[in-house]
Amino acid sequence: MGRYTIxxxxxxxxxxxxxxxxxxxxxWALPGDPFSGKCGQRPCPPAYVAEMTAKFNLNDPLPVQYxxxxxxxLQGNFGESFSGRPVWDEIMQAFPVTFRLALIAIIFEIVIGxxxxxxxxxxxxxxxxxxxLISTLIVISIPVFVIGFLAxxxxxxxLGWFPPTVGPNATVYELLLPALVLAxxxxxxxxxxxxxxxxxxxxxxxVRTATSKGLSRQRxxxxxxxxxxxxxxVTFIGADFGALLGGAIVTEGIFNIRGIGGLLYxxxxxxxxxxxxxxxxxxxxxxxLVNLIVDILYGAIxxxxxxx
Amino acid sequence: MSDPNASMAAxxxxxxxxxxxxxxxxxxxxxxxxxxxxxWSDAWRELKSNKVFIISLVLIVVxxxxxxxxxxxxxxxxxxxxxxTKSRQAPSSEAWFGYDNNGCxxxxxxxxxxxxxxxxxxxxxxxxxxLGGFIGVIAGFFGGWVDSILSRLxxxxxxxxxxxxxxxxxxxxxxxxxxxLYSEVAKVVLALGILGWTSMTRIMRSSVIQVRNADFxxxxxxxxxxxxxxxxxxxxxxxxxxxxxxxxxSLGGYIGAEATLSFLGLGxxxxxxxxxxxxxxxxxxxxxxxxxxxxxxxxxxxxxxxxIMLGDAVREALDPKLR
Amino acid sequence: MSEHLLEVDDLYVEFRTRDGVxxxxxxxxxxxxxxxxxxVLGESGSGKxxxxxxxxxxxxxxxxxxxxxxxxxxxxxxxxxxxxERQKIRGAEIAMIFQDSLSALNPVFTVGDQIAEMxxxxxxxxxxxxxxxxxxxxxxxxxxxxxERVKDYPHQFSGGMRxxxxxxxxxxxxxxxxxxxxxxxxxxxxxxxxxMELLQDLQRERNMGMILITHDLGVVAGVADKIAVxxxxxxxxxxxxxxxxxxxxxxxxxxxxxxxxRVDTKGEELYAIKGLxxxxxxxxxxxxxxxxxxxKQEICLREVPPRQEVAPGHGSACHFWEEVxxxxxxxxx
Numbered sequence: 001m002g003r004y005t006i007x008x009x010x011x012x013x014x015x016x017x018x019x020x021x022x023x024x025x026x027x028w029a030l031p032g033d034p035f036s037g038k039c040g041q042r043p044c045p046p047a048y049v050a051e052m053t054a055k056f057n058l059n060d061p062l063p064v065q066y067x068x069x070x071x072x073x074l075q076g077n078f079g080e081s082f083s084g085r086p087v088w089d090e091i092m093q094a095f096p097v098t099f100r101l102a103l104i105a106i107i108f109e110i111v112i113g114x115x116x117x118x119x120x121x122x123x124x125x126x127x128x129x130x131x132x133l134i135s136t137l138i139v140i141s142i143p144v145f146v147i148g149f150l151a152x153x154x155x156x157x158x159l160g161w162f163p164p165t166v167g168p169n170a171t172v173y174e175l176l177l178p179a180l181v182l183a184x185x186x187x188x189x190x191x192x193x194x195x196x197x198x199x200x201x202x203x204x205x206x207v208r209t210a211t212s213k214g215l216s217r218q219r220x221x222x223x224x225x226x227x228x229x230x231x232x233x234v235t236f237i238g239a240d241f242g243a244l245l246g247g248a249i250v251t252e253g254i255f256n257i258r259g260i261g262g263l264l265y266x267x268x269x270x271x272x273x274x275x276x277x278x279x280x281x282x283x284x285x286x287x288x289l290v291n292l293i294v295d296i297l298y299g300a301i302x303x304x305x306x307x308x
Numbered sequence: 309m310s311d312p313n314a315s316m317a318a319x320x321x322x323x324x325x326x327x328x329x330x331x332x333x334x335x336x337x338x339x340x341x342x343x344x345x346x347x348w349s350d351a352w353r354e355l356k357s358n359k360v361f362i363i364s365l366v367l368i369v370v371x372x373x374x375x376x377x378x379x380x381x382x383x384x385x386x387x388x389x390x391x392x393t394k395s396r397q398a399p400s401s402e403a404w405f406g407y408d409n410n411g412c413x414x415x416x417x418x419x420x421x422x423x424x425x426x427x428x429x430x431x432x433x434x435x436x437x438x439l440g441g442f443i444g445v446i447a448g449f450f451g452g453w454v455d456s457i458l459s460r461l462x463x464x465x466x467x468x469x470x471x472x473x474x475x476x477x478x479x480x481x482x483x484x485x486x487x488x489l490y491s492e493v494a495k496v497v498l499a500l501g502i503l504g505w506t507s508m509t510r511i512m513r514s515s516v517i518q519v520r521n522a523d524f525x526x527x528x529x530x531x532x533x534x535x536x537x538x539x540x541x542x543x544x545x546x547x548x549x550x551x552x553x554x555x556x557x558s559l560g561g562y563i564g565a566e567a568t569l570s571f572l573g574l575g576x577x578x579x580x581x582x583x584x585x586x587x588x589x590x591x592x593x594x595x596x597x598x599x600x601x602x603x604x605x606x607x608x609x610x611x612x613x614x615x616i617m618l619g620d621a622v623r624e625a626l627d628p629k630l631r
Numbered sequence: 632m633s634e635h636l637l638e639v640d641d642l643y644v645e646f647r648t649r650d651g652v653x654x655x656x657x658x659x660x661x662x663x664x665x666x667x668x669x670x671v672l673g674e675s676g677s678g679k680x681x682x683x684x685x686x687x688x689x690x691x692x693x694x695x696x697x698x699x700x701x702x703x704x705x706x707x708x709x710x711x712x713x714x715x716e717r718q719k720i721r722g723a724e725i726a727m728i729f730q731d732s733l734s735a736l737n738p739v740f741t742v743g744d745q746i747a748e749m750x751x752x753x754x755x756x757x758x759x760x761x762x763x764x765x766x767x768x769x770x771x772x773x774x775x776x777x778x779e780r781v782k783d784y785p786h787q788f789s790g791g792m793r794x795x796x797x798x799x800x801x802x803x804x805x806x807x808x809x810x811x812x813x814x815x816x817x818x819x820x821x822x823x824x825x826x827m828e829l830l831q832d833l834q835r836e837r838n839m840g841m842i843l844i845t846h847d848l849g850v851v852a853g854v855a856d857k858i859a860v861x862x863x864x865x866x867x868x869x870x871x872x873x874x875x876x877x878x879x880x881x882x883x884x885x886x887x888x889x890x891x892x893r894v895d896t897k898g899e900e901l902y903a904i905k906g907l908x909x910x911x912x913x914x915x916x917x918x919x920x921x922x923x924x925x926x927k928q929e930i931c932l933r934e935v936p937p938r939q940e941v942a943p944g945h946g947s948a949c950h951f952w953e954e955v956x957x958x959x960x961x962x963x964x
Binding site for chain 1: 688714719726731786
């Protein structure tokens with residue numbers, strides 16, 4: 001277990017270096033004027049250009065530029081918004097709301113997604129199975145922003161069950177509808193993944209063994225089949241949490257939530273390029289970190305992985 | 309996947325199959341040309357009787373006609389012919405989908421909007437399939453240090469979520485005042501393709517590795533065939549199926565991603581007409597004129613759904629395990 | 632009729648699949664007594680495993696359907712028992728060992744955990760007590776360092792050791808009947824012999840009735856008391872081991888014996904039964920063996936041959952059993 005963790009940590013280093021390099025290259029080394037679109041609607045003032053050129057060492061050769069940038073990142077310096085506020089501060093301010101939203105979304109995924117998957121797998125070919133298959137297919141096909149608007153229009157505006165937008169306090173009740181929208185896509189994947197795994201596992205030899213041991217059907221399914229089927233699902237949900245912490249741009253934008261996604265959404269709309277880049281960098285790093293944690297967790301819940 | 313018959317079939321007993329066929333002393337023929345031919349023709353036979361496949365194919369053909377011959381559906385109306393006095397008028401017999409903020413006919417624009425979405429989807433898929441497939445074949449076939457380097461490279465690109473990467477590229481992209489549809493499409497294709505190829509590489513690599521050690525490849529090598537010949541004649545044809553399935557499903561995904569980026573104001577820009585930009589335009593008026601948003605959103609969803617259903621059907625047909 | 636420990640009586644099982652109805656078992660009967668080993672011999676698809684699964688009650692239903700017959704255990708018909716009652720018998724009184732021990736054991740639980748589960752569920756013991764019993768059992772099936780290995784996972788064992796774990800689990804509650812479905816097929820030849828020896832020892836110690844399912848005539852010879860040969864869901868011949876090997880009375884058995892490599896026929900070409908086993912979806916009319924049978928006559932295409940008594944305790948389902956039988960006994964004398 002220890003060796004596995006260390007190996008995963010070591011493997012992480014080149015990926016971290018590589019991804020930050022790609023981000024850097026995409027932002028500052030693309031052909032053309034790197035300052036276009038980074039200062040709102042107007043062209044960047046010369047003072048800003050000079051400052052940024054110095055800050056990002058744009059006159060140095062690319063590897064040197066990148067190295068200096070990496071050192072900045074390691075010191076927690078993710079750049080400043082156009083107004084001069086450190087991006088890191090803005091992120092930290094927005095983070096609690098996003099975290100709460102992601103947590104509620106994950107709970108939806110776990111509760112609804114897993115139960116729908118189990119229900120479908122246990123009724124293969126039956127009514128519930130087809131209902132789950134068709135509804136998840138529809139959810140997967142409709143882009144999140146469309147689902148978001150539909151939900152906002154139907155439940156927020158027409159029916160008035162939920163507030164159509166979220167206030168500055170972002171209470172749990174206000175976040176319920178956005179969280180459901182945010183969770184919808186992953187929820188559909190979780191349901192399908194669970195259904196597929198469980199169906200396969202129900203046919204597995206060891207489930208037959210469990211039955212022939214004289215265990216009740218409940219125990220066969222609950223302790224043996226479901227537990228094994230949950231391993232990849234838990235991994236998926238874990239990785240998804242990483243994505244949700246950053247991927248909520250659209251949902252937060254639609255429901256006017258002042259989280260990280262909302263910050264990014266606004267920065268894109270107001271063409272605050274520097275903020276966009278800083279926030280995206282942080283989000284990618286968070287995504288990588290959560291994935292690493294999930295990988296290590298995977299080793300803990302599946303004994304086969306540890307000893308490979 | 310949503311076809312009840314197909315699910316029933318998949319539930320057919322493993323035991324019988326094992327008992328009936330495995331013992332016949334006739335192991336399934338190795339995946340040589342013969343097999344790949346019968347795999348494809350088997351799959352085709354399977355597909356022809358699959359309702360999901362037929363429905364999605366018909367829908368896709370309709371979208372393709374919209375892409376290349378939008379006039380067929382719009383009775384010659386011009387999507388740019390707008391009349392501000394009709395701004396945000398609700399759907400009527402004259403304008404089925406109503407008018408948008410500028411008084412343009414939403415129906416006509418929705419039809420014309422197919423082009424950008426389909427083009428982005430098709431080209432992003434082709435781009436990622438060719439690039440990702442090529443890297444996957446090289447990594448899987450040669451193995452060793454080539455594989456190590458390429459796989460690490462893939463890991464790095466894979467670590468950046470598609471949407472975030474697309475946002476980065478498009479934010480940093482030198483702004484152009486180009487209103488040319490094709491250069492706009494190319495920009496979005498690049499933004500999606502730069503990160504999208506990794507999943508293609510991964511799936512191609514693993515399926516090439518499976519084929520690489522098959523008896524018929526070993527035999528071809530023993531007979532002195534050159535690597536290029538082995539790859540072209542044996543490895544690629546026999547490992548293509550998973551890539552094709554993924555590509556079909558990805559096509560739907562790219563259409564959705566394009567719309568999302570355009571919705572964020574980053575992808576295609578007006579005056580280029582696309583479902584994403586239409587939804588973006590409609591967003592502020594969702595309370596007063598929801599129809600402006602619903603129709604393009606509906607078309608968009610149906611287009612994505614068609615490709616995902618097609619991919620699902622193809623996967624079912626190509627994967628005997630699912631039958 | 633005296634009461635046997637286990638009686639399979641005129642059992643019919645079919646699978647209803649998309650491609651049609653597969654008639655897997657078509658009137659199978661056999662009996663088993665305590666301390667006796669019955670070998671059920673047949674190719675894949677002959678229905679030998681399906682019969683065993685039906686006895687255990689682990690057949691996938693649907694697509695499997697039991698369309699006729701009884702399975703009597705200590706006098707009561709298992710097929711009529713409510714599920715709760717069957718669970719009590721399953722594992723505790725009738726236990727089963729499977730062919731592929733790697734896939735038959737749950738990969739995410741330790742082997743001790745999986746053995747202990749038997750005691751927890753059937754005997755209401757605590758996990759701790761169960762684990763203690765698991766160590767005892769692992770010692771009984773001769774797994775070295777059982778105390779340490781009880782906390783290992785299945786994939787950490789070799790194939791032979793894993794099969795011993797399966798056996799330990801199966802015998803944990805002293806079952807009266809042990810069904811071993813191809814227990815050695817997946818193993819190396821040297822390990823095969825050890826496992827068979829272990830099974831035989833355990834069976835004698837505990838006076839279990841054992842059903843040994845195999846396609847390997849070699850495995851059967853030293854272990855079985857009697858043999859039932861299955862073909863296309865029917866028992867075509869049954870006899871005690873010596874009789875069956877010495878005086879087969881069915882052309883299929885004769886073919887199987889002739890196709891066995893032997894030390895004294897070195898250099899000669901190995902005999903092979905011509906043709907392939909029939910598809911269960913479309914069984915040939917009359918005697919199912921007729922397409923491959925060298926003794927085939929017109930009647931074989933029309934009538935299913937019933938079991939006919941060759942000698943007491945020796946039956947053959949062949950219209951021309953006498954010819955098969957005589958050809959063999961004549962050349963021998």
